[in-house]
C-alpha cells in the first residue's frame with residue numbers, strides 16, 4: 582500500500598515536470614505538426630463541400646467541424662518557448678517575441694472553430710459557408726505573420 586502510494590506520487594511528479602520544462606524542440610514540432618495534420622484532414626472535405634467540389638453532406642460537415650473545434654485548443658501548447666531553435670520548422674521566431682499576439686490569434690481560431698461547430702449543427706448551408714470563410718480567415722491571419730512558406 583505504501584509502495585503503491587509512493588509510486589503513484591512519483592508518477593504524478595514525473596508527469597508534471599515533463600509537462601513544464603523538458604520538451605525538446607523536435608518533440609514540440611512533431612506534436613504541433615501532427616495536430617495540424619489531423620486538423621487539415623478534416624478541413625479539406627469541408628472546404629470541398631463549401632466550394633461545391635463534392636456534395637454537401639450536413640451530418641459529415643458537422644462531425645468534421647466538431648473535430649476541428651476540439652483540435653484547435655490543443656495547438657498552443659505545441660509552441661513552447663524556444664521550440665524553433667536548432668530545428669527544422671516553419672514557425673517564425675517572431676512567435677516568441679510577440680507571444681501575446683500569437684496567443685490572441687490562436688484564441689481567434691478557437692472561437693471561430695467553436696462557432697463553426699455550433700452553426701454546422703443547425704445545417705443552414707449559407708450560414709455555414711459564411712462561418713467557414715471567417716474561420717479560414719483566422720488560419721490565414723496567423724500564417725501570413727508567423728508561418729514561413
Ligand code: HEC
Pocket residue numbers: 610613614615617618620621624669670671672673683684686687690716717719720721723724727728
Ligand atoms: C495562431 C497561429 C496559427 C493559426 C491560427 C493556424 N496556424 Fe497553421 N501553422 C502555424 C504555424 C506557426 C505553423 C508552422 C508549424 C511548424 O512548422 O512548426 C503552422 C503549420 C500548419 C500546417 C503544416 C503542418 C506541417 O506538417 O508542416 C498546416 C496544414 C496548417 N498549419 C493548417 C492550418 C489551418 C487549416 C488552420 C485554420 C483552421 C491553421 N493552420 C491555423 C500557425 C497557425
